[in-house]
Amino acid sequence: MIKNIIAIILFFSVSLYCGEIEKYKNVNLKQLFDELNQRIEKVPEVKRLNESDLKNDPRYFLKLKDVDKKARTKLLELGFDIMEIKDGYITGLIPSDLIGNISEKEYSIIEKKSIYQWSSENKDFPAADSAYHNYKETYDVLKDIASNNSNMVSLFSIGKSYEGRDIWCLRINTTEKGTTPSKKPGALLVGNHHSREHLSNEMVLLFAVYLLENKNDTEIKKYIDNLDIYIIPMLNPDGVEYDIATGSYRYWRKNTNKFSGTKVIGTDLNRNYDFRWCKEGASTSQSADTYCGPNVFSEPESQRLRDFMSSNKNIKTALTYHSYASLVLYPWGGLDEQVSDEKDRNVFIKHAGEMAKILGYEAEQSSDLYVATGDMADWAYDKLKVFAWTIELEGNGFYPGSDIISKAFEKNKKAGLYLLSITDNPYK
């Protein structure tokens, strides 16, 4: 599959930050995976939590007996951030000021512990996750592949995040560059709405590398020649950097917007879009991980994606990546009802099913497990008629370790190609 492998394997330091040397030159998948394996070998010890860090985090881990969909949706509104629904239990996080919301009459609490205690006991805590690309490394990879393929690739910022980081978009288009409009059908892949879902950045970033490395493959060449492909691996760079800033994970989900008059920060970007904003499954509490924001599109990152997509009306399909549940989801997420247009509904269901088959995941309507309003896929379909699917990647936690990257990518690159194959006409 992988052609044109250039036999330059650079030996990188374990450190994420190794000075200002040009880290990625003629980057290819083999190099990225070799680098990943070397990092895993060189960092044998599981990185434990920094004592002072999560100790001051006011969130609690709760394990509850599973409840019906309506009660799950209510949990989200009460500020409980559902992480997993499995084997008859729901697990998630809730800040201490909201924990009183979870009435013991309504919910049976099986386990309750501070996030510090819970994460210290968490056996899944990753070793050697420096294999994941942080903000700068992600940019460096994008920059390298853009400069090596300047006839068909351009790299531009869709605007700044709350803290002023550029949100990078790599565009593959053989005729138009930068922000010049294109008549070709467009496909968009977006990662990292949620900070701690680092695998989502990897899947989107590696897909860009993969496409360009295989640009002469007959099938891929056809997509590159005929489509307008947009790749935004990290929509929430502030949150990502915040999650890893101390050298151990913070289980951070939101962006880092600092509101006046309170110490708590951040809005859940995937509750901030304009589709039934802040109704079911979203919290109005600033401290909650499911906080919908002070108003619709209050956040720079969701605004940037809104403006970008609204000004590129040729975009027909999109994949937005999250983790972890091994699901392919389709609208509505913010409504119990199905998409009313029968043709469109069938498009969503059919292609979700096909991608799920490729991935070995399950396909379902986003609101099947619980209702969550204000998400990107609902907004994109409702306002722009973009067929947007949410891929909830695999894994057994937010930090599934490094070796999952190549495994997950083997399947996800095929699902990405599938999306491209239907982009010229999703109805076919």
Ligand SMILES: [Zn+2]
């Ligand atoms: Zn997510």
